Structures are given as structure tokens and as C-alpha cells.
Amino acid sequence: MLLPDGTIAAGAKSRMEEEFLLEALRWMMKSRLYDQRVIALQRQGQFGVFSPGTGQEASIIGSAMAVDPSRDWMVPQYRELMATVHHGLPLEVISAQYLGKIAPARIPDGVKVLPTQVSIAAQLPQATGLAWGLRLRGEDSVVIAYVGEGGSSEGDFHEALNLAGVVHAPIVFFLQNNQWAISTSRRVQSATQSFALRAAGYGFEGVEVDGNDVMAVYDAACDAVERARNGGGPSLIEAVTYRMSFHNTTDNPSRYQDPKEFEEARTRDPIERVQKYLAGLGLWDGKRETALTEELREENEHALKHAAGAAAPRPEDVFANVYGDPPPRVLRQRAELVDRSGV
Numbered sequence: 100m101l102l103p104d105g106t107i108a109a110g111a112k113s114r115m116e117e118e119f120l121l122e123a124l125r126w127m128m129k130s131r132l133y134d135q136r137v138i139a140l141q142r143q144g145q146f147g148v149f150s151p152g153t154g155q156e157a158s159i160i161g162s163a164m165a166v167d168p169s170r171d172w173m174v175p176q177y178r179e180l181m182a183t184v185h186h187g188l189p190l191e192v193i194s195a196q197y198l199g200k201i202a203p204a205r206i207p208d209g210v211k212v213l214p215t216q217v218s219i220a221a222q223l224p225q226a227t228g229l230a231w232g233l234r235l236r237g238e239d240s241v242v243i244a245y246v247g248e249g250g251s252s253e254g255d256f257h258e259a260l261n262l263a264g265v266v267h268a269p270i271v272f273f274l275q276n277n278q279w280a281i282s283t284s285r286r287v288q289s290a291t292q293s294f295a296l297r298a299a300g301y302g303f304e305g306v307e308v309d310g311n312d313v314m315a316v317y318d319a320a321c322d323a324v325e326r327a328r329n330g331g332g333p334s335l336i337e338a339v340t341y342r343m344s345f346h347n348t349t350d351n352p353s354r355y356q357d358p359k360e361f362e363e364a365r366t367r368d369p370i371e372r373v374q375k376y377l378a379g380l381g382l383w384d385g386k387r388e389t390a391l392t393e394e395l396r397e398e399n400e401h402a403l404k405h406a407a408g409a410a411a412p413r414p415e416d417v418f419a420n421v422y423g424d425p426p427p428r429v430l431r432q433r434a435e436l437v438d439r440s441g442v
């Protein structure tokens with residue numbers, strides 16, 4: 100259903116296939132182009148350590164499109180950058196974080212996104228608490244929380260899913276099984292046949308989905324969001340995908356990854372799949388690809404320039420964005436640091 104403001108209502112998008120796919124493609128391409136640009140900047144010493152979402156764009160974008168930025172909360176791990184941007188976090192804000200700009204990296208008020216979490220699965224108990232709290236307040240909001248298949252081996256994963264099942268929290272655990280946890284293959288990560296199966300042990304539904312099919316991901320995520328919103332409790336979605344790049348910019352997968360496996364994964368590229376489908380409908384061609392690529396590169400460049408132009412961090416900024424009301428001890432330490440650094 101196309102709404103008066105020109106947007107398409109969530110839940111109706113699979114029927115509005117073409118519009119949905121063009122919108123999804125735009126975000127997926129933006130994500131891939133951003134990865135390419137910041138990896139180049141990182142190699143020039145101008146950007147921090149970065150984990151690309153390359154190969155996982157259908158999972159990242161399809162899931163983000165199923166939640167409502169005005170009322171739902173997003174709890175990322177660290178590989179879902181463009182999902183958080185889709186959810187309202189400005190690209191210049193998240194870029195500033197990678198440039199070590201502390202103050203401009205503050206998540207703006209009203210943006211329902213929690214900070215990136217590097218300690219794997221540590222975001223999940225908080226996500227369950229957040230969802231439980233929203234339900235106790237009587238809000239109709241849902242939480243989507245991201246984790247990798249590697250993160251699912253952590254105790255935090257078990258604790259968060261177990262509690263979510265017990266309290267019937269309105270949460271969607273979105274597990275991206277990209278086949279790797281740095282250099283640890285999925286084959287040795289767990290003896291389970293399917294990560295989605297684990298949901299049964301916590302008393303809720305688990306579903307496995309082709310994580311390289313943006314429509315399938317979107318549909319599975321919409322079902323889970325709807326269930327959570329209507330009091331049906333948590334769900335676990337396993338999006339089966341492939342990390343088509345390194346773990347992060349400090350990693351060299353050629354030391355542990357079979358190149359044949361990588362080549363095979365490239366034939367399942369989630370972006371090419373959508374482009375081919377749209378080309379078959381006469382909605383995509385080389386000319387449109389060049390034009391959109393240029394437009395998205397400019398958008399990304401604008402955000403990166405804005406972030407790079409922000410004020411350099413001052414030593415006392417390490418105390419910023421931690422407390423709403425800093426306790427006296429923290430204020431004392433901050434004052435001491437300012438004194439010593441002669442600012």
C-alpha cells in the first residue's frame with residue numbers, strides 16, 4: 100500500500116515487489132560502496148579498524164526494513180552499519196566514531212539505536228532487558244538485536260534468549276550466520292545442524308532463511324516483528340549468508356580460507372541477484388547502475404567529509420557520552436585531566 104506521503108507501509112512490501120526491491124537495492128549498494136570507500140581510507144591510515152558487511156547486504160538491509168525507526172529499537176553487534184543508518188543513525192555520526200571523533204559520534208536524541216558492541220553477544224542481555232522494559236511500560240515497540248553465529252557460542256547469548264522466552268519479551272534475535280567467526284569456520288563453531296533450531300530450547304520460534312535473498316529476509320523479519328508486536332514473544336532468525344570479505348581490516352583470510360569456497364560464495368552475491376531480477380523486468384541496466392553508483396558515492400562522500408571536518412577529540416572527551424549526570428568522582432578525574440593536559 101502506497102501511503103499519501105509516498106512511503107510504502109511495512110508488511111505490504113512483498114506485494115509491492117518492484118518498489119521494495121528498488122529501495123532495498125539502493126541501500127544494499129550504498130552499504131557495499133561505503134565498505135569499499137572506507138577500506139581504501141583505512142589503508143591510507145585515515146579510518147579506524149572496520150568490519151565490512153560485504154556479502155551480507157540482503158540480511159543487513161532486509162532485516163532493517165522490517166522494523167519501524169519511529170518506535171522500534173535496534174541493537175547492533177558491529178557488522179550492521181547500514182542497518183543502523185536505515186534506522187535513523189546519520190552516516191556522518193557513525194563515520195565520526197571510526198575517525199575517533201568522540202563528541203560528534205554521540206547518537207542523536209530520538210534515534211532508537213544502541214551503540215556498536217565489539218564484545219560479542221554482550222549486547223544481547225541488554226537487548227532483552229530493553230524489550231522487557233518496553234513491554235512493562237505498555238509500549239508497542241519491538242527490539243531487533245543482531246548477533247553472529249560465533250557470538251551464539253557465548254554465555255550471554257544463552258542467558259539473553261532464555262530470559263526473553265521466560266518474560267515473553269518483544270524481541271527479534273537476528274543471527275547472521277556468515278560462516279566465519281574471524282578464522283573459525285562454522286563447521287567447528289557448533290555441532291548443531293542449524294542455529295535456528297536452538298530457539299526451541301528457549302520456548303519460542305526459530306526460522307532459517309536464505310540470508311542472501313532480501314525478500315525472504317524481509318518476509319521472515321516482518322513475521323517475527325509482527326508476532327512480537329502482537330504479544331507473541333521473541334523469535335530467532337538465522338540468516339544463512341557468507342562473509343565475502345575479511346573479518347576486519349586487520350585480518351587476512353587468505354591464510355585460512357579455501358579460495359574455492361569464496362569463489363562459490365561470490366556466485367550467490369545478494370546484490371547481483373536483485374539487479375538480475377530487476378533487469379528481467381526492464382527496471383535495471385548498466386546506465387541506471389552507473390547513475391545510482393555515482394549518486395550513492397556522493398552521499399557517502401558527503402557524510403565522510405562532514406565527519407572528517409568535525410572537531411578533533413580533546414583528551415577530556417573520553418568522559419563524554421557516558422553519563423547523563425556524571426558522578427562527582429568522574430567530574431574530579433575530568434578536571435584533573437584538563438589541568439594536566441593544559442587545555
Ligand SMILES: Cc1ncc(C[n+]2csc(CCOP(=O)(O)OP(=O)(O)O)c2C)c(N)n1
Nearest residue numbers: 178217218219247248249250277279280281
Ligand atoms: C567476548 C569476546 N570474545 C572474543 C572476541 C574476539 N572476537 C571479535 S569478533 C569475533 C568473532 C565473531 O564472530 P561472529 O559472532 O560470527 O560475527 P562476525 O564477525 O562473523 O560478524 C571474536 C571471537 C570479542 N570481541 N569478544
Ligand SMILES: [Mg+2]
Nearest residue numbers: 247248279280
Ligand atoms: Mg560470523
